[in-house]
Amino acid sequence: VIGALLILIVILLGALNARDYHLVRDGDRVVVKRGGWILGTTRDLADNEVGRQGEYAPIELPAGVHVEDARFGEREDLKRAMVDLILKILKPVVAAGDMERVEALGQRLDAFRIPTDILHHPAHRKLLARVAMVRGHRAEGAMLDGLMKARQHFQQAQLLNDPAARQALGRLHRIEGLLQRGAAESLSQSEETGKDATPEDITEF
Numbered sequence: 001v002i003g004a005l006l007i008l009i010v011i012l013l014g015a016l017n018a019r020d021y022h023l024v025r026d027g028d029r030v031v032v033k034r035g036g037w038i039l040g041t042t043r044d045l046a047d048n049e050v051g052r053q054g055e056y057a058p059i060e061l062p063a064g065v066h067v068e069d070a071r072f073g074e075r076e077d078l079k080r081a082m083v084d085l086i087l088k089i090l091k092p093v094v095a096a097g098d099m100e101r102v103e104a105l106g107q108r109l110d111a112f113r114i115p116t117d118i119l120h121h122p123a124h125r126k127l128l129a130r131v132a133m134v135r136g137h138r139a140e141g142a143m144l145d146g147l148m149k150a151r152q153h154f155q156q157a158q159l160l161n162d163p164a165a166r167q168a169l170g171r172l173h174r175i176e177g178l179l180q181r182g183a184a185e186s187l188s189q190s191e192e193t194g195k196d197a198t199p200e201d202i203t204e205f
Helices: 002-018 073-094 099-110 122-159 165-193 198-201
Strands: 020-026 029-035 043-044 069-074
Touching: 020 073, 029 073, 069 073, 073 099, 073 122, 099 122, 122 165
Parallel strands: none
Antiparallel strands: 020 029, 020 069, 029 043
């Protein structure tokens, strides 16, 4: 009877452990895992686990960023820890001017609701503002590049004298108008601030 009770206790404890989430350092990455069916063990997220390929995908750690393994009984606690981790990684990444990594981490952060206390923290607000500026500049550049490519294609259609050339000419005029307005707005902003925003301005802490 005692043996059966001990086995039952082990099974119950294993079932409780299997509900937990873990942040585990794995080389230069942090990996999200679930508790194992045996106390003291962990297991990889199941293939159908929500967030496995998204917000809970492994995160690369920059050099010098130290992270301790942690255990969480609730998914909400894990989400908070993920936000804290991403912010911790973002600070040196933004300071280094690694714009592509800032964008990637910003997209990871988009998957979570930022807790109010973080938004009210001055240092975190400043960091999040820098991230938003970096991502905004990248989106602006991508938009202008797309407009320039579209203009080239419509110019080509016009030169080929295709029956669609009149439509291409109309679209070409529209794109040139957008580009001119964008240039005017950029000039206006530069005159207001006295200079264009540079990566150094955005990443300075």
